[in-house]
Amino acid sequence: MRLQHKLALANLLFKIAFMGLFLAVTPWLSERVNLYQTDNVLIEKREEVIDLISELGVEPFLVGESQDFFASYNILKEEFISLEQVDLDEDWNFIEVTPRSIDDEVIEYRVLNYSLLIDGEMYLLEIGKSLSSISVTEQNIRRLTIAFLLLFLIVSVVFELIYTGALLEPFKRIIIKIRSTAEPSSYDPSPVLTSTRDFQMLDRTLSQLMKKINTSLQKEREITQNISHELLTPISLLRNRLENILVGDHVDEELVIKVNESLTTLHRLKTLVNSLLLISRIESSQYLRTDSVQIHELINEVVDELLPMADDAGVVIIQDYSRDLYFEKANRSLLFSLFYNVVNNALKHTPRGGEIWIFGDRKKRQCFVEITDSGEGIPPDLLPDIFMRFKKRNDADDGGSGIGLAIAKSVADFHHIKVEVFSEPGKGTRFVFSWKL
């Protein structure tokens, strides 16, 4: 999930939770506030009525057909006041909610009950205020609040998405820059324009790091290439000098053998230097990729080359290509080297009577080649290292330098060919090469 969406989602969830709580609590809260205010009004009214009674007495209230009861409503029956002579054992002074039926209409009232003693007679004063009028206003306010909150929610989410989008734009560009960088040398060092300090720092630090990595990689390559060159001339001298020793007449046979052994060692040294030179040249992209290569034909050539050795070793090489496999923009010699090294490696590790399967297929624009041998396999702990230079199986005494697969890997990387290795000790090894057309 993207950072921008995570931020927006977190904010949205927080707002929804907060609004939910707000909407859940407000009815109860506003009811409380309303009752409190209503009660205050009722108490004020009671004081007014008591003032009036103490001034005028009860007589002005108790008129009409009933001598001991007085009631008055306003037109909309929102409020009423009543005074009644009652027999009570105790003093009443409380406020309650009760339904009252007035003219066949039941209305909920908040009613203040107050008993008062006038001229030795006990009277009950009731002052009521209808609650329905309150709840209607309250509902309207609630509806309005919900509508407003929803609008706020939508507007704030949209705003947030746009704002964080704009805010994170430089970050996004930095990410794109990194992702499009296959090699430290191809990193675009031009700064990403932003006023956010954090991003400026991130961008700058990344550029500096890439530069550092690039410099040290380049240095390593230069050193490797220089050392290689410097080594090749003395190797050349040693070799020719040893060869000259052998040219003379009447050279002792034992000496010939010794000198030849030295020449073999020297050749191993040469191979090593040349392989390192090759890898370093591939890694510093000194090779061109200008060939269009039919991969099945190329592997066919590799197999042709190795066939006498396979026959001699009693190993069968089977090729099976379901479709034409090709690679645009390749370096043919390097690709030859890649498959040669892998098939040769398989051959070295496959016992007599074994088989090497080479299978190629293409699904839409995805090509792959599998090279499977029925050899001794690679122990799982060595599997991650098989493409490392100079790493080879402990028991492998094949005179190889252990660098063939390292060359294969660097060629594959150079062509952006994905390499996977699967192996089961005792059963064999499978190399899978895949690339997109």
Next chain:
Amino acid sequence: MNTLIVEDNKELALEMADYLRKERFVCEVVHTGGEASELIAVNQYDFLLLDLGLPDYDGFDLITEAKKEGSEAAIIIITARGDVADKVKGLDLGADDYLSKPFALVELLSRMHAVARRKFKMDTNVILFGGFEMDVNARVVRFSGGDVDVTRKQFDLLQYLVMNRNRSLSRIQLYEHIWRNTLDDQYDSNFIDVHIKNLRKKMAEYGPVDWLVTVRGVGYKAVF
């Protein structure tokens, strides 16, 4: 055959000269481009063995100069750079062949012979050995008139052995000669043995192969 060796490593230059003199070449050795330039202007050479990595001179310039002087010399470039681009450039400028350090002296010699054959129409192009007949130009081996069916690799191997007759060739020398075009040489001593075994088997179908001798501890040689 007059040969000028231009190589800044003095010891290496001497080893080359030493070997070639034994092969009856007349060799002059210089270690700088300046000296080489002067000599090329004055003398006529049959061979110019040129190291590209000279301290004072761009080796390519010497090729251009030699061509300008109307030199007929066969030019073989020698370099430790091993760069494909160098090779292409050298050949474009008119060099005849290209050798990467470290090379076998016998390889140098056989390249010189090959260039000479091409350039000066020297040497016989048909070689007879043990009843077999090798036509170098047509790349065929015959036995009493009929073609012997050998593979390309087998032919290269046989030709190298036959052309260096009576000379022991090590497995490495044979390997390098035959697989000279591969980028990395994953040399396996077994390769040459397998090819020789197959070659012997094939030739034995036609005639005796006792001329192809295994040299203990070294490799093989053709004796005839």
